[in-house]
């Protein structure tokens with residue numbers, strides 16, 4: 236006999252657990268299936284994001300930022316520190332405590348909302364039946380009117396650098412180094428490589444990032460990528476572009492990395508190496524062929540804009556479907572799917588999903604870049620404003636970077652916003668709200684911004700769109 240539910244969600248990452256809670260809030264009988272355990276058969280909730288992704292990386296980024304601030308900038312404020320040290324085990328213990336607090340919180344929320352938890356690996360079969368195999372190998376059958384697939388993603392491995400979880404690690408291993416490496420190599424200068432390289436670099440490691448592409452952060456607005464490259468160089472990150480790692484050799488106490496650069500093979504020695512070349516959807520054995528669900532050659536489940544798969548009553552959300560691999564994108568897909576199952580045709584606006592790199596300074600963006608608009612032939616106007624001219628930024632000693640706003644030349648509607656600098660993520664969130672409400676540059680120009688705040692950079696960038704910035708000479712006089 237199978238247990239019957241209105242909704243069965245497979246995977247309790249930020250996509251799956253949010254979807255399950257929302258379904259339960261809407262009165263649907265909901266079960267969530269999670270295979271990750273604490274080793275004692277108890278399910279661990281929160282997926283990549285809470286356990287080995289967003290949260291632990293931000294905990295280490297914040298610890299290492301405080302360390303670097305004390306070392307490099309306290310003197311500017313007249314604060315002297317006689318000796319400074321880092322106890323890596325305490326730093327990791329703090330991170331682990333935050334992770335436990337949050338994963339435990341998700342467990343309580345699921346319970347509080349009446350979601351049934353089923354431990355085990357779920358597999359969708361024909362007719363929306365889900366077979367769940369627990370740690371002991373016992374199989375339980377669930378059936379549901381709706382099944383939501385939310386099994387997430389895992390790091391990509393590359394043959395030249397096989398992960399041994401000792402010298403060569405993926406992003407998960409890079410959150411667990413027991414000491415600061417003297418020399419650290421990172422393959423991939425994308426979001427994860429930059430964040431994890433920054434953590435250990437701030438604590439004293441000499442960091443080299445190898446990036447196969449010739450361009451740096453190509454998905455970001457070109458002006459932002461240029462500024463970011465300048466700032467990271469100043470911080471001591473050695474970012475080698477057009478450098479493809481082709482071989483690694485682990486030996487006692489380290490690894491030799493061979494990379495090709497301008498047609499030549501070059502070697503470099505490191506204590507540790509992080510492989511951060513991207514992530515792939517976790518869809519192997521997630522569904523049988525006769526379930527009706529289909530996927531592309533890279534393993535992403537085919538869905539439409541509302542996360543409907545090709546099998547009736549089956550939905551897929553989060554990292555296993557198209558779009559950016561971001562926790563908040565998956566969570567909002569989870570909410571959309573729950574609402575749709577309940578009968579309300581909510582639609583997530585994929586044009587307004589912000590993306591953030593939590594380096595220091597932060598980098599954040601929403602909407603179109605200048606290069607995208609040029610390629611699309613859209614007539615636009617852009618304005619940017621540097622933090623160096625913002626009083627609050629000067630007071631904080633955070634003067635690198637700028638905010639840039641792009642608006643449609645005819646309608647004035649905001650099409651994109653890009654920032655590198657202090658609180659960039661939160662400033663860009665203001666632009667997400669503006670764009671969701673169909674706001675224009677003029678709307679922002681005529682709003683009151685608190686003084687002195689970092690947000691004034693948003694106000695001035697909006698004014699600069701029409702060459703009307705107050706606290707900076709404008710490029711063109713009106």
Ligand code: FAD
Nearest residue numbers: 246248250270282283284288289357387553554560561562
């Ligand atoms: P996941 O979080 O991967 O969760 C999937 C869950 O499903 C897991 O718990 C897994 O055990 C379970 N599961 C898988 N298969 C089965 C099965 N068959 N049966 C039962 N359970 C199953 N994103 C951001 O937005 N901001 C950040 O700052 C950020 N930082 C990151 C830093 C790092 C180092 C990494 C690695 C990622 C980061 N991300 C960040 C990305 C973010 O973690 C993912 O986009 C997000 O976790 C995806 O959510 P998800 O629910 O789709 O999948």
Ligand code: AMP
Nearest residue numbers: 423425426445446447448479480512513
């Ligand atoms: P992201 O997908 O943002 O995490 O970025 C991963 C980066 O790793 C991409 O920019 C890839 O170009 C880069 N990359 C992949 N394989 C290699 C390799 N063998 N050597 C150097 N960089 C690589």
